[in-house]
Amino acid sequence: MTLDFDVIGRSLPYLWKGFLYTVELTAIASLGGLFFGTFLALGRLSPAKVLSNVAAGYVNLMRSIPLVLVLFWFFFLMPQVLQLVTGGERPPQIGAERTAIITFIMFEAAYFCEIMRAGIQSIARGQVHSAYALGLTYGQTMRLVILPQAFRNMIPVLLTQTIILFQDTSLVYVISATDFTGAASKIAQRDGRLIEMYLFVAVVYFVLCYTLSYAVKLLQKKIAVIR
């Protein structure tokens, strides 16, 4: 067995493009997931039974099936569903990269929902009552009083979930999207350099994720002191 780590240098531009897609996917999916997840959380906590049941059903469904299966659902069926909606001649081609973005937003929304729900529930009930007593509407209470605090309390957990998401985006490999892992794997198979490429990918992910989670830990301490 001879190792040839030059393959990494030679394919660096391609790997970098894949890495940028990974970062883009992580950023869009975490922001989108947080946005929809917050609404799902409000839905789950709503006194309207129908609304809270629908939100809870969605969240529990997403949380009980594997991400790989969710990716397949969207990848194979979204073109057909879009065709049904638009009534076009043939299924529109949206490509693996865009499918992945939509899938991850929908999937992460369920996980961010649970985090935001815990955040909202951690706020003292008196805050809601005092907001109402001041004459704020439900929307104002949530937007101006509850959500900013819930969001702030949950920042470390949200960031940790984003690091997990960053790792999970590698699963777009199963629908052949070219993220960082996908790019490395394509080079690895083309050049027969599986060992070098996969070790390189592992080291890059490890260094990044370890550093980021260490930073989150520091941040957590800082926030805890202020509170």
Next chain:
Amino acid sequence: MRLDLNWGIFFQEIPGGGETYLDLLISGLWWTLGVSACAWVIALVVGSVVGTIRTTQQPWLVRLGNAWVELFRNIPLLVQMFLWYFVIPEFIPPLKAWIVKADPAHAQFLSAVLCLGLFTSARVAEQVRAGIESLPRGQRLAGMAVGLTQTQVYRFVLLPMAFRIVIPPLTSETMNLIKNSSIALTIGLAELTFRSREMGEYTFHFFEAFSAATLVYVVIAMTANRVMAVVERRVAVPGYIAGGK
């Protein structure tokens, strides 16, 4: 295509003949459960040991345990799966020799079990450590005071309590493990998700195939939840909030 559903598709024979698509999915389910069960044993044993040594007084043991957890937690599971299947055997010649000769399914199974087992062990270790650290300090001190050795303190005082506390979070780790086993399809293991995609590709009835797989995963999740809820009630420590009394 107009999403023309045909739920009878499960009882049609696969192109090779001999068995139906339902049989295909069921064979996938067995692989999913088999991999998960074997990996769970590794995860529980290794995770308990690693979690325990992280709470001892020996700094090098603690550091070793921490390094173990960080290593498995900061590399994507997919990449770990590739490492176990493509990379690690290259560094262990006897293993490589076995893989070349063995049935591919066995090599995939072994890689998937080791990968999922050790990945989950890091998560179990984190729960076990948290469980032990949640015990009042007095328990360890009392154990020492009556003259137990460190091993005995763990064996008779700390671990029996910690495990009763840790069981609820371990439920969700079990669920994660079963879901994560689907990633083994990337190295070709024919588990449930693999089989449902295969069925979709043969028949173009993706909707039915994925619905079946989804249903099975949801049923597994709900069953595990029920079973563990019963276990949780039985092991709950009286006096703790979960214990009720």
